Amino acid sequence: MLRKGLTIFSIIIIILIVFSQFFLVPIMIGISYDPKIDRFLEYIGEKAVGDLQKISLEELMGEVRCKWNDKAAFKARNAELLAKLRVLAVRNAELAFGLIQDKME
Secondary structure, eight states: OOOTTOOHHHHHHHHHHHHHHHTTOSOOOEEESSHHHHHHHHHTTOOEEEETTTOOHHHHHHHHHHHHHTHHHHHHHHHHHHHHHHHHHHHHHHHHHHHHHHHHO
């Protein structure tokens, strides 16, 4: 069941935004909808552009324009962090796979 205010479209957009960070897409804009997103944004040195319940198109597009114009700096600033996050993501997948294997035995 979806939280009030969340639509399938907004969930897809949020997922795309989060995963854009992992693939060095030059635009990574966070929209707050859950504390884990806020923590992730804080961890990578970003701030949410707004809250899912209150964000306006003008705020969102303003942030998109700002980030797009500064995409080279974004890549440079985040390359090292993203390399570390990829290693952690692979490690998490390995651990999850190990747990599944243990349950199957």
